[in-house]
Amino acid sequence: MDFYSSSSTISSHEEPHVLAVDDNLIDRKLVEKLLKKSSCKVTTAENGLRALEYLGLGADQEHSTNNNGSKVNMIITDYCMPGMSGYELLKKIKESSILKDVPVVIVSSENIPTRIDQCMEEGAQMFMLKPLKHSDVKRLRCQLMQYQ
Amino acid sequence: MEVGQLQRSFVEYMASLFREGFLDAQFSQLQQLQDDSNPDFVVEVVSLFFEDSERLLNDLTMALDQPNVDFKQVDAHVHQLKGSSSSVGAQRVKNCCVPFRNCCEEQNTETCLRCLQQIKQEYLLVKNKLQTLFELEQQIVAAGGAIPMVQ
Numbered sequence: 001m002d003f004y005s006s007s008s009t010i011s012s013h014e015e016p017h018v019l020a021v022d023d024n025l026i027d028r029k030l031v032e033k034l035l036k037k038s039s040c041k042v043t044t045a046e047n048g049l050r051a052l053e054y055l056g057l058g059a060d061q062e063h064s065t066n067n068n069g070s071k072v073n074m075i076i077t078d079y080c081m082p083g084m085s086g087y088e089l090l091k092k093i094k095e096s097s098i099l100k101d102v103p104v105v106i107v108s109s110e111n112i113p114t115r116i117d118q119c120m121e122e123g124a125q126m127f128m129l130k131p132l133k134h135s136d137v138k139r140l141r142c143q144l145m146q147y148q
Numbered sequence: 149m150e151v152g153q154l155q156r157s158f159v160e161y162m163a164s165l166f167r168e169g170f171l172d173a174q175f176s177q178l179q180q181l182q183d184d185s186n187p188d189f190v191v192e193v194v195s196l197f198f199e200d201s202e203r204l205l206n207d208l209t210m211a212l213d214q215p216n217v218d219f220k221q222v223d224a225h226v227h228q229l230k231g232s233s234s235s236v237g238a239q240r241v242k243n244c245c246v247p248f249r250n251c252c253e254e255q256n257t258e259t260c261l262r263c264l265q266q267i268k269q270e271y272l273l274v275k276n277k278l279q280t281l282f283e284l285e286q287q288i289v290a291a292g293g294a295i296p297m298v299q
Contacts, residue, residue: 024200024228024231024232025200026193026196026197026231026232026235026236027231027232029192029196030178030181030193033181033186034181037181037183109230109231109234130231130234130235131174131234131235133177134181
């Protein structure tokens, strides 16, 4: 079905919708502001499970009519989160037939090469260091425009 | 005090906070994010930081006060504090977190307690400094002036 790909193409006057996942309240507020400043629509989630629920991939949502996932153009997630890590969230997204093509960006406060490799191998779009700066988000925004 | 004097005090005070390492470039990032659509952004984020830090410092105190200290839990709290302080540019608080995490790894309650003491001191210092900074801003605005852009 092509219904996802048609809604993921961003025309120049549409704002991309980004789902930002982070267990730290301050980081959520920051990333939201950074993204809004770059003309993105933002939804935040405080952990992997909430993120999956929002995307319609939650445990009880097999037959739900949740189509939030089709409206999300990018997911940014923190790596270190209690419960489900950003890496585990990435895997779940890549396993989903509906969402596997949504770019997933992993952010981390720690620069660990094996961690970076692990995420990139699992299909992460990018790995970025926290705290995110305006220039980082601008770069992401450009990537989004070129994607597809 | 007249507006010009207040503004000069503000600029000098801000410069000293960077010079003395209380704040780093990330704080400037926060200031740059503030705009007309969100004129209190910096105060809002910093207030969140104060709340978050005080909660974490309490949790750390309790965790280290246990007969059998759960060092994984202590480390998790320090990790959070490192993240928050890093995100608001509270450099000296952030820098205290690294040795603290090492002490957690070594599972040494005594050195952890010393780290906690240090972090509490640094936190109170930066809290005080930031509150003074915000008060200066309020005084400038009350006197009819604009808050100078620094850096």
